[in-house]
Amino acid sequence: MRIETPSLTLRPWERGDIDVLAEIANDRRIWANLRDRFPHPYTRADAEVWIEICERAPAPPCAFAIEVEGRAAGGISLEPFDDVHRRTAEIGYWLGAPFWGRGLATEAVVVMARYGFERLGLERIQAQVFSWNEASTRVLVKAGFAFEGRMRRHVVKDGKVGDALLYARVRDEAV
Numbered sequence: 001m002r003i004e005t006p007s008l009t010l011r012p013w014e015r016g017d018i019d020v021l022a023e024i025a026n027d028r029r030i031w032a033n034l035r036d037r038f039p040h041p042y043t044r045a046d047a048e049v050w051i052e053i054c055e056r057a058p059a060p061p062c063a064f065a066i067e068v069e070g071r072a073a074g075g076i077s078l079e080p081f082d083d084v085h086r087r088t089a090e091i092g093y094w095l096g097a098p099f100w101g102r103g104l105a106t107e108a109v110v111v112m113a114r115y116g117f118e119r120l121g122l123e124r125i126q127a128q129v130f131s132w133n134e135a136s137t138r139v140l141v142k143a144g145f146a147f148e149g150r151m152r153r154h155v156v157k158d159g160k161v162g163d164a165l166l167y168a169r170v171r172d173e174a175v
């Protein structure tokens with residue numbers, strides 16, 4: 001499965017990505033904006049574990065590498081909820097720092113949302129952004145997500161308690 005846009009390709013993580021993944025993901029600025037299950041420091045062993053998880057995941061795929069200029073530059077995923085929320089998924093994404101500021105995350109979120117609605121049958125895609133993460137907030141707004149609320153003191157990250165901002169896009173909403 002490959003999803004192509006003018007600037008990037010979403011494609012499965014591969015064993016050949018292990019070294020580059022360990023290099024670009026090992027960045028405290030990335031970790032500071034993601035859940036703690038994203039490791040820091042990010043070692044080669046962490047990269048191997050992640051790629052094994054992706055290889056074992058059932059189809060259709062929900063996690064992709066973001067490939068830019070022929071190499072893995074970051075990751076994006078849709079994690080479906082369960083039970084009555086099973087047509088909702090949480091979107092998560094990150095890019096290696098050399099790739100920031102070129103509109104790539106926005107482009108990836110737009111095509112991933114389309115994939116989620118059209119191929120995974122989702123009705124709703126949501127994201128929880130830490131309140132200090134203005135770059136990610138911009139990405140979501142540019143990708144057509146609406147602000148739904150501030151979840152006060154929902155986050156403990158890096159020893160600090162903070163708010164999370166809830167953004168969502170539902171099926172058939174235009175970007």
Ligand SMILES: CC(C)(COP(=O)(O)OP(=O)(O)OC[C@H]1O[C@@H](n2cnc3c(N)ncnc32)[C@H](O)[C@@H]1OP(=O)(O)O)[C@@H](O)C(=O)NCCC(=O)NCCS
Pocket residue numbers: 029030031033034092093094095096099100101102103104105106107127128129130133134135136138139
């Ligand atoms: C968030 C992240 C994915 C953005 O990637 P990107 O490819 O640089 O994003 P884009 O270029 O598509 O858009 C970024 C927007 O944020 C803006 N921005 C960047 N840094 C900013 C800051 N400190 N304050 C306010 N706006 C900022 C940019 O100007 C741009 O908006 P514009 O197009 O209106 O000018 C990247 O910074 C990252 O990987 N961060 C760490 C992990 C993370 O935060 N993941 C998301 C968790 S919810």
